Every structure is written in structure tokens, then in C-alpha cells.
Amino acid sequence: xxxxxxxxxxxxxxxxxxxxxxxxxxxxxxxxxxxxxxxxxxxxxxxxxxxxxxxxxxxxxxxxxxxxxxxxxxxxxxxxxxxxxxxxxxxxxxxxxxxxxxxxxxxxxxxxxxxxxxxxxxxxxxxxxxxxxxxxxxxxxxxxxxxxxxxxxxxxxxxxxxxxxxxxxxxxxxxxxxxxxxxxxxxxxxxxxxxxxxxxxxxxxxxxxxxxxxxxxxxxxxxxxxxxxxxxxxxxxxxxxxxxxxxxxxxxxxxxxxxxxxxxxxxxxxxxxxxxxxxxxxxxxxxxxxxxxxxxxxxxxxxxxxxxxxxxxxxxxxxxxxxxxxxxxxxxxxxxxxxxxxxxxxxxxxxxxxxxxxxxxxxxxxxxxxxxxxxxxxxxxxxxxxxxxxxxxxxxxxxxxxxxxxxxxxxxxxxxxxxxxxxxxxxxxxxxxxxxxxxxxxxxxxxxxxxxxxxxxxxxxxxxxxxxxxxxxxxxxxxxxxxxxxxxxxxxxxxxxxxxxx
Numbered sequence: 001x002x003x004x005x006x007x008x009x010x011x012x013x014x015x016x017x018x019x020x021x022x023x024x025x026x027x028x029x030x031x032x033x034x035x036x037x038x039x040x041x042x043x044x045x046x047x048x049x050x051x052x053x054x055x056x057x058x059x060x061x062x063x064x065x066x067x068x069x070x071x072x073x074x075x076x077x078x079x080x081x082x083x084x085x086x087x088x089x090x091x092x093x094x095x096x097x098x099x100x101x102x103x104x105x106x107x108x109x110x111x112x113x114x115x116x117x118x119x120x121x122x123x124x125x126x127x128x129x130x131x132x133x134x135x136x137x138x139x140x141x142x143x144x145x146x147x148x149x150x151x152x153x154x155x156x157x158x159x160x161x162x163x164x165x166x167x168x169x170x171x172x173x174x175x176x177x178x179x180x181x182x183x184x185x186x187x188x189x190x191x192x193x194x195x196x197x198x199x200x201x202x203x204x205x206x207x208x209x210x211x212x213x214x215x216x217x218x219x220x221x222x223x224x225x226x227x228x229x230x231x232x233x234x235x236x237x238x239x240x241x242x243x244x245x246x247x248x249x250x251x252x253x254x255x256x257x258x259x260x261x262x263x264x265x266x267x268x269x270x271x272x273x274x275x276x277x278x279x280x281x282x283x284x285x286x287x288x289x290x291x292x293x294x295x296x297x298x299x300x301x302x303x304x305x306x307x308x309x310x311x312x313x314x315x316x317x318x319x320x321x322x323x324x325x326x327x328x329x330x331x332x333x334x335x336x337x338x339x340x341x342x343x344x345x346x347x348x349x350x351x352x353x354x355x356x357x358x359x360x361x362x363x364x365x366x367x368x369x370x371x372x373x374x375x376x377x378x379x380x381x382x383x384x385x386x387x388x389x390x391x392x393x394x395x396x397x398x399x400x401x402x403x404x405x406x407x408x409x410x411x412x413x414x415x416x417x418x419x420x421x422x423x424x425x426x427x428x429x430x431x432x433x434x435x436x437x438x439x440x441x442x443x444x445x446x447x448x449x450x451x452x453x454x455x456x457x458x459x460x461x462x463x464x465x466x467x468x469x470x471x472x473x474x475x476x477x478x479x480x481x482x483x484x485x486x487x488x489x490x491x492x493x494x495x496x497x498x499x500x501x502x
Contacts, residue, residue: 030088030348037349043409046435046460046493047346049082049095055113057488062108064483066471069444070454071502073179074102074469076437077158077167078494080115082347085129091136091279092343096121097155099167099182100458100491102469105502109469109485114182116154116167116175135170136279136344147196148172148217149187156201157496161211162232164188165500168201170249171216171278179500190226190234197224201496202250202315206391210235212253212297214260218267221245223293225258225300238300242293246282247339252319252328253391258295259319259328259364263312264288265336279344284336286310292364292371294326306364306371312336317359317383320393326364329397329420331357331381332373342410351410356402357381359418376423380416382438382496386450386474395421396451398474400436403429409462411493412436415455417477428477433463435493441474442499451475454482456499460490467491 038044079095082088089095100113115121120132132151133142145151152172159166166174166188173196174188189195198215205211209230214223221243227236244266252259264285271281289307296302312333319328333356342352356379364371380399401416413434416427430436439457447453455472467490470481 028087030090031083031086034088034347034349041349041351041408042462042465043351043435044346044349045462045465045490047082047092049492050080050098051083053115055098055100055489055491056111058110059107060109060111060469060485060487062483062485064481066104066109066483067454069446070442070456070471071104071106072442073500073502074104074440074456074497075158075160075165075500076100076102076458076494076497077154077156078492078496079153079155080113080492080494082492084124087130087137087139088347089134089137090344090347091134091277092346093155093279094134094137094153095155095492096153097167097169098492098494099158099177100494100497101182102458102485111469111487112182113491116177117184118152118154118175119149120151120153133275133277136277138275138277138280142275148198149196155495157498159203159211159498160500161203161205161228162230164232168199168203170201170247171198173197174199190228191237194224194234194237199226200248203228204251204253204390205387206253206255207388212258214248214251214258216245216248218245218247219269219272223248223260225295227297227300236300240293240295240301240303242291242303242305244285244288247278249314250316252316252330253297254319254321254326254328255391256297256321257319257326258297259316259326260293260295261308261313261316261330262291262293263336264290264310265312279340282336282340292362294364294366304369306369308362308371308373310335312339313357314339315381315383317397318385318390318394320391322393324365324367326366327362327393328364329359329361329383331383331399332360332375333357346410351408353405353410355379356412359383359397359399361420376418378416378425381412384438384440386441386443386453388443388448389450394450395419396474398439398441398455400438401427403427404432406432409435415439415457415472415477417451417455417474426475426477428472428480430459433461434468435460435462437493438496439472440497440499442501445501458491460493461486465490
């Protein structure tokens with residue numbers, strides 16, 4: 001990393017205030033609006049949140065039998081406290097992160113949930129009010145932003161790597177947790193000059209055990225790239241730049257490249273400096289294409305750019321090299337309405353129904369500098385693959401799916417496997433009373449075959465107001481759960497998770 005990049009990173013993580021805040025005089029009514037809406041619409045249960053520091057339940061009642069080869073801990077993360085003092089956050093992405101662990105042993109399944117004690121959370125608990133600005137909420141009289149970690153809620157993903165458990169967010173440092181108690185151990189520092197620099201929420205671990213990730217600085221149009229060895233040591237870091245960069249939630253890896261999709265959006269620095277939230281400072285650039293950014297793994301300080309038609313995305317499925325071609329799949333939206341409106345209106349109890357993303361297959365011809373894409377029918381999100389095929393050719397893609405439209409509710413009711421070779425699908429429908437969260441693939445270590453193993457995940461039973469954890473045969477979802485464990489309470493709807501085998 002050269003001196004210019006080093007100085008940029010130091011400035012990004014420095015202790016001097018970057019921006020000031022402005023106060024708002026209008027009283028906030030979102031708490032009352034949501035409470036009234038929840039009484040009329042039970043499908044909002046997952047957005048109520050909790051203020052309990054810890055949730056715990058052992059010896060969960062189980063229907064069916066848990067496979068003998070499935071032993072370990074399923075970790076999940078998500079925003080869980082949506083109200084601070086008299087403020088209800090105006091966006092789903094804003095709540096403080098609570099990590100959930102489902103521990104699977106010969107004795108059964110137990111659950112533990114605990115908030116990540118970020119600097120933001122500790123300060124606000126002591127003050128009993130919101131002190132820091134949030135991703136999508138303007139906070140009256142908020143403290144100055146001195147670094148990305150000023151408002152880091154650590155609420156998006158949880159990853160176990162090289163003996164450490166890391167709670168992750170888009171724009172700040174990783175927080176280290178104890179894998180058993182979920183106690184917060186402190187901020188992860190990869191290298192002195194990277195202290196406080198963002199370490200994003202969707203790292204990729206390739207078949208060799210190397211962890212790849214990035215950190216975003218949209219105000220500098222800068223991506224910081226990380227290569228972390230299987231031992232946990234930082235092996236390399238670099239910086240690439242691209243104009244008009246905004247939120248980048250995910251990326252993909254192949255054997256040779258890192259692949260990013262940049263939607264046609266940019267952050268208006270003036271709006272942000274005047275006190276608008278990060279989300280409120282974003283602008284959609286109508287008529288602009290979506291850009292593909294391709295970085296060679298052997299040169300983390302340069303990138304080439306290609307174009308796709310305008311669109312928006314949160315998540316990649318997977319990517320791989322095919323000679324001089326890169327192939328990948330992602331979940332494509334026509335625009336950013338899901339982020340800018342749908343996930344905000346939930347917080348006041350308003351359900352905005354829109355068409356969800358579609359699985360979209362992309363072929364990038366590097367020699368010709370062109371890319372083409374084709375979308376598959378069906379609304380879906382939260383794509384996952386067998387972790388043994390990350391960065392290599394895959395056949396099976398697992399998603400949360402909407403198999404039927406239900407009035408007054410958002411989200412998914414099914415878990416689906418797509419065979420990308422044949423186009424066939426295999427699906428389990430939880431039923432209209434369930435809100436289905438991300439499901440992941442856990443390999444059966446007795447086999448090397450892609451998809452040989454289990455799919456595990458959580459869903460909120462709205463009628464019973466309880467969260468269920470289920471395990472399926474990954475190659476036979478339609479047969480239904482092999483086993484299901486039921487919690488005595490409902491967990492706030494969350495985002496992403498991973499499994500650590502025993």
C-alpha cells in the first residue's frame with residue numbers, strides 16, 4: 001500500500017470530527033404509529049424489536065430428528081433494538097445488532113441471543129437516548145462523526161474464522177465476540193494503519209481458507225480490499241477508487257478476481273454535512289448504468305470497469321472463472337426502492353408491497369469488455385451456496401422465496417433450491433403464517449459432493465409469535481424439515497449467519 005493510500009486511510013479513521021449535525025424540532029411519532037399498526041397487523045411482529053440484553057432458552061422442544069453429522073453452532077446477526085429513548089428508528093438497518101447462537105449437540109438445541117456492546121450501544125444505554133446518527137435516521141442533536149465506528153451497530157453478519165467470531169456491519173470495524181458466551185471482546189484491528197477502517201459484512205472464504213473482504217469509504221469513492229490468511233493474519237491490503245460510489249453491500253470472488261456491482265447512485269456530501277442520514281444523502285442517477293468493478297487478486301490497487309443496465313442489488317450468489325470469462329449470479333432489483341422506502345416504512349408500521357429481486361445470471365467477456373445478463377422468474381433474496389464451491393463453478397443456489405403474495409405482509413414464505421443447470425426448482429413452503437429468514441448450507445463432511453448436506457435457517461411463526469429453527473436435506477427441500485426446534489419467544493427479524501462445525 002503506497003503512502004497516498006496510507007494517508008487516506010489514516011484520515012478516514014482519524015479522531016477529528018468529519019461532519020456536524022443539525023437538530024430537528026418536529027416530534028417523532030413513529031413509536032405510536034408502529035404500536036397501533038402492530039395491533040392490527042401481526043405480520044409486523046418481526047420489526048418490534050427487544051430491549052432485553054440477553055435471550056436464552058435451553059432444551060428446545062424438537063419435532064423430528066437432527067442428523068447425526070450436524071453438530072456445531074449456527075450464528076445469526078441482525079438489528080434487534082429499534083427504539084432508543086423516545087426515538088424509533090426510521091429504517092430497519094439502524095437497530096443495534098444482536099447475535100443469536102443455536103447450539104446443536106447430542107443433547108439437543110439451545111439458544112442464546114446477546115447484543116453486541118459496541119461503542120455506540122454502550123454510550124446510548126448510559127444516556128438512555130440516541131446519541132449517534134444512524135444509517136437511515138436523522139438523529140436530533142447527534143454527536144459529531146469522528147470515524148466510521150461512531151455509529152457502528154455491528155448488526156449485519158457474524159463470521160467465524162481462524163478461531164475468532166466477528167460481528168460485522170457495512171461501514172465500520174469488526175467486533176470480536178466470545179464464541180460461547182457471545183460477550184463482546186472489542187474491536188478487531190487488522191493492522192495499525194487500518195484501525196477504524198470499514199471491514200464489510202460479507203467476507204468470502206475460498207476453498208483454500210483465505211478470507212477476502214472490503215471496506216467502503218463512499219465519500220472518498222474508495223474501496224479498501226483485504227486478504228486474510230487462513231491463520232487469521234492479514235496477508236495483503238489495497239485500495240481502488242471509482243467515482244460516484246455509494247453503499248456496496250456484497251461482492252463475489254473467483255479464483256482470480258474480486259467482483260463488485262456499483263448501482264447508479266451517489267452520496268451527496270453536502271446533504272450529509274447538513275445532518276441528513278447516510279441513506280437520506282443518497283441520490284439515484286437516472287439514466288446511468290450499473291457498473292461492474294473487476295479487481296485482479298494479484299493487484300489490489302487497480303480495477304477495470306464494465307457496464308450493465310441500470311439496477312440495484314444487495315447480494316451475490318457466487319462467481320467463477322470460465323477461461324477469459326467471469327460468470328456470476330446476483331439478486332437484481334430494478335431500482336433502490338426496497339432500501340430507500342420499503343425497509344423504512346416498516347418502522348412506522350406501513351407495509352409497502354413491491355416486486356422482490358430476481359436471480360440474475362451474468363456473463364462477463366473480459367477480452368471484449370462487455371457483459372450480458374438474464375433474469376430467472378421468481379421473487380427471491382438471501383442467496384447462499386455450498387461453502388465448498390465459493391469462487392468456483394456451482395450448480396445449486398439456495399434462496400428465500402415468495403411463492404404466493406399475501407396481503408399486509410412483506411417477505412418470504414419458502415426456502416428454494418434452484419438447479420442452475422436445468423432450471424428446475426425444489427422448494428419447501430412454510431405457510432402463510434411464517435416469515436422466512438436466510439437459510440444457509442451446511443456441508444456433510446463425509447462427502448465432497450456439492451449440495452450434500454443440510455440447509456438450516458430460522459423463520460418467524462407470526463400466529464404463535466415464536467421463532468423456529470429448521471434443518472432440511474439440502475437436496476430434498478420439498479420433503480420438509482428433518483427436524484424443527486421452537487423457541488419460547490419471537491426473535492426480531494435479522495439478516496445473515498454462518499455455521500461453525502463442532
